[in-house]
Every structure is written in C-alpha cells, then in structure tokens.
Amino acid sequence: MGRTRSPFQIGSMVFGGLLGLTALEIAVATWLPRPLLALAMAGMAKAGLILWFYMHLHQLWHEEER
Numbered sequence: 559m560g561r562t563r564s565p566f567q568i569g570s571m572v573f574g575g576l577l578g579l580t581a582l583e584i585a586v587a588t589w590l591p592r593p594l595l596a597l598a599m600a601g602m603a604k605a606g607l608i609l610w611f612y613m614h615l616h617q618l619w620h621e622e623e624r
Contacts, residue, residue, distance in 0.1 A: 572611045579604050 563571075579600050586596045609615040 568611065572607050575607055576604055579607075 583597055583600045586593045586600070590596060
C-alpha cells in the first residue's frame with residue numbers, strides 16, 4: 559500500500575537532492591585541503607540523479623506498457 563507520488567513531487571524531491579549535493583560540494587571544496595575524491599563522488603551522484611529522473615534512463619530497460 560505504497561503511496562504514489564506525482565511527477566511534480568518526485569521532480570521537486572530530486573531537485574532538492576541536487577541542491578543539497580551542490581551545497582555539500584561547496585562545503586567540501588571550502589573545507590578540505592584535497593577535495594578531489596569527495597567532489598568526484600558527489601558529482602557522480604548528481605549525474606546519476608539527472609540521468610535516472612530527468613533523462614528517464616530507467617525506461618531503457620523497461621518495456622513500454624500498452
């Protein structure tokens with residue numbers, strides 16, 4: 559009995575996640591002396607969110623429902 563969310567709600571949550579990751583990247587770049595690994599990991603997480611939710615990458619592996 560899962561609650562279904564509207565596309566707007568999902569998009570808003572993903573956008574909030576991207577904002578949070580961006581804030582994390584700024585903090586890491588400011589505070590760590592060698593932030594490359596942490597920034598690369600945050601960047602990959604952001605890229606994954608964008609591919610999965612905004613570019614609908616998951617639809618490549620699911621057949622269209624007719």
